[in-house]
Amino acid sequence: MHSLHYAITPADPAAHIYHVTCRLQRPDPQGQIISLPAWIPGSYLIRDFARHLSGLQVFCDGKAVKPVKLDKDSWSVPPLSGDELVFQYEVYAWDQSVRAARLDTTQGFFNGSSVFLRVHGRENQPCSVELLSPAMPVEGEWRVATSLPRLDAAPHDFGLYQAADYEELIDHPVLMGVFDLVSFDACGVPHELAVIGRHAGDLDRVTADLRRICEYQIRFFGEPAPMPYYLFILQLVGEGYGGLEHRASCALIASRNTMPQKSQKKISDGYREFLGLCCHEYFHTWNIKRIKPAVFSPYDLQKPNYTELLWAFEGITSYYDDLLLVRCGVINAESYLELLARTITRVLRGKGRLRQSVADSSFYAWTKFYQQDENSPNAIVSYYAKGALVALCLDSEIRRRTDNKASLDDVMRILWQRYGLTSEGVPETGVEDIAQEVAGHDLRGFFEQMLRGTEELPLSDALACLGVRMELRAAESSRDMGGVRLKLLKPANGGDASVNETRADFGASVKSENGLLKLNVLTRGGSAQRGGLSSGDVIIAIDKLQVTMANFENLLALYPPGAKLRVHVFRGDVLKQFDIEMLPAEKNTCYLELDADSDSARKTRKAWLESGS
Numbered sequence: 333m334h335s336l337h338y339a340i341t342p343a344d345p346a347a348h349i350y351h352v353t354c355r356l357q358r359p360d361p362q363g364q365i366i367s368l369p370a371w372i373p374g375s376y377l378i379r380d381f382a383r384h385l386s387g388l389q390v391f392c393d394g395k396a397v398k399p400v401k402l403d404k405d406s407w408s409v410p411p412l413s414g415d416e417l418v419f420q421y422e423v424y425a426w427d428q429s430v431r432a433a434r435l436d437t438t439q440g441f442f443n444g445s446s447v448f449l450r451v452h453g454r455e456n457q458p459c460s461v462e463l464l465s466p467a468m469p470v471e472g473e474w475r476v477a478t479s480l481p482r483l484d485a486a487p488h489d490f491g492l493y494q495a496a497d498y499e500e501l502i503d504h505p506v507l508m509g510v511f512d513l514v515s516f517d518a519c520g521v522p523h524e525l526a527v528i529g530r531h532a533g534d535l536d537r538v539t540a541d542l543r544r545i546c547e548y549q550i551r552f553f554g555e556p557a558p559m560p561y562y563l564f565i566l567q568l569v570g571e572g573y574g575g576l577e578h579r580a581s582c583a584l585i586a587s588r589n590t591m592p593q594k595s596q597k598k599i600s601d602g603y604r605e606f607l608g609l610c611c612h613e614y615f616h617t618w619n620i621k622r623i624k625p626a627v628f629s630p631y632d633l634q635k636p637n638y639t640e641l642l643w644a645f646e647g648i649t650s651y652y653d654d655l656l657l658v659r660c661g662v663i664n665a666e667s668y669l670e671l672l673a674r675t676i677t678r679v680l681r682g683k684g685r686l687r688q689s690v691a692d693s694s695f696y697a698w699t700k701f702y703q704q705d706e707n708s709p710n711a712i713v714s715y716y717a718k719g720a721l722v723a724l725c726l727d728s729e730i731r732r733r734t735d736n737k738a739s740l741d742d743v744m745r746i747l748w749q750r751y752g753l754t755s756e757g758v759p760e761t762g763v764e765d766i767a768q769e770v771a772g773h774d775l776r777g778f779f780e781q782m783l784r785g786t787e788e789l790p791l792s793d794a795l796a797c798l799g800v801r802m803e804l805r806a807a808e809s810s811r812d813m814g815g816v817r818l819k820l821l822k823p824a825n826g827g828d829a830s831v832n833e834t835r836a837d838f839g840a841s842v843k844s845e846n847g848l849l850k851l852n853v854l855t856r857g858g859s860a861q862r863g864g865l866s867s868g869d870v871i872i873a874i875d876k877l878q879v880t881m882a883n884f885e886n887l888l889a890l891y892p893p894g895a896k897l898r899v900h901v902f903r904g905d906v907l908k909q910f911d912i913e914m915l916p917a918e919k920n921t922c923y924l925e926l927d928a929d930s931d932s933a934r935k936t937r938k939a940w941l942e943s944g945s
């Protein structure tokens with residue numbers, strides 16, 4: 333046991349309560365401050381985890397002392413002469429995401445940032461953690477899955493674990509319960525996948541695919557891998573999607589339907605997306621967990637940490653999470669182009685791309701990207717999706733400038749050598765500086781446009797250099813996510829097939845709420861918004877015909893550009909009518925195909941899609 337020691341018990345699983353004890357030898361004689369983080373690294377939103385902490389009791393050499401409340405998540409213990417302070421408290425844990433903590437009679441999961449107090453002044457000191465078995469009956473024989481290093485515990489068992497410092501302590505989530513466990517080796521590093529939640533998936537296939545992804549990435553950045561062991565923690569649910577990266581593990585949530593079935597040979601859209609998620613979180617093992625912005629070194633866990641670099645840490649990671657799937661042979665080139673075309677489509681459909689730069693999107697992640705509302709598509713751009721497209725343009729630019737001798741891969745490897753291996757924070761201009769070095773050219777104008785500008789990205793040219801042809805068209809329906817060729821539907825009247833060319837767009841999405849059909853997101857400058865409609869309006873009739881969720885889209889599809897329609901809505905409890913003129917649909921849906929006219933484009937494409945495979 334270390335002089336800083338924690339113990340956590342699933343004390344009352346049915347009530348979602350953990351009991352936590354923190355035992356500290358030689359507390360600060362001037363008064364000891366303790367706090368719980370306000371946010372978890374990797375998810376840029378103030379979550380105030382301390383709101384679920386209660387019943388804090390403090391003992392000094394066995395005698396109760398009263399802590400002083402400092403703010404919403406900090407306390408202090410007044411100057412005392414004792415040798416040992418003990419903090420006891422309980423944490424309510426019923427969050428269903430990967431970012432906090434949950435507990436019931438079927439399983440427990442927690443991030444240290446939700447449960448372990450930070451002892452101020454002792455952040456850099458090693459600590460021990462005892463994971464105790466449930467104090468009340470639970471379902472089945474529980475085991476433990478965590479990348480937290482073991483001190484005195486059998487593999488996958490409760491017992492004593494340890495961390496080198498507080499930042500490490502909160503960077504190894506813990507899963508407890510009855511789960512499937514499969515293991516594999518990637519470049520000599522043991523990897524495990526722990527799967528909790530009902531499923532009938534073929535875990536042998538998942539393991540084989542994960543191994544290819546992991547081995548590719550370890551070789552991409554260069555052996556040896558930076559972690560001695562890696563754990564994928566996967567919770568399978570009915571509906572859900574998400575992941576959070578850590579230094580030697582990641583926590584994932586996915587729909588059980590995404591798992592491949594034993595007889596299934598093809599790769600479903602859902603399974604492809606799941607592999608992309610795994611590839612994404614694993615890439616973070618290097619890009620953000622070790623190569624990280626200077627402002628995250630160390631993190632200030634009590635308030636937002638601002639950086640313009642999330643486009644690089646999330647955007648470049650998003651670029652590679654799909655690209656590496658084709659490079660390591662899990663999907664083919666056509667399948668990759670479909671994914672890339674969908675990313676382009678997502679960016680082109682948001683008017684916010686013309687108002688917010690990716691540098692600003694990164695900086696304001698805390699209040700804008702993480703707190704989206706009905707206006708977000710008009711006001712902000714995703715540093716994930718646009719960041720991935722900036723990465724694509726940068727990769728293409730470096731290949732063009734160096735006659736395909738260098739690429740974004742080299743930028744990532746230099747970042748790893750210079751900042752990852754040395755644990756030095758990346759300055760705000762660090763990625764741009766290395767990219768210019770690799771390209772051997774002044775890229776200041778390029779970055780000004782890409783990162784700090786809001787004009788359209790030169791995607792068609794960037795893709796042409798990579799031997800890919802880009803086509804833009806109007807969306808066929810709200811289900812059209814792009815990535816596929818126009819279906820050339822024959823109109824019902826038997827006319828020609830150019831129906832897509834003459835589509836109009838209402839410019840509003842709807843959602844059903846308490847049986848009412850409500851306008852949700854209105855495109856700025858679109859038909860509905862220009863005509864006076866608002867988000868939240870309950871739509872009753874279009875052209876005096878009743879509207880339902882089922883007929884909304886088909887009804888509107890009958891009106892060509894220029895058509896005028898009268899729309900009746902309730903705004904609040906007032907009936908209103910608006911005259912809407914239908915505007916032509918924008919060509920914001922992307923399709924990509926392999927198209928290498930020149931030898932040089934063909935060579936570049938081969939290096940781009942096949943490098944190291």
Ligand code: ZN
Nearest residue numbers: 612616646649
């Ligand atoms: Zn990410």
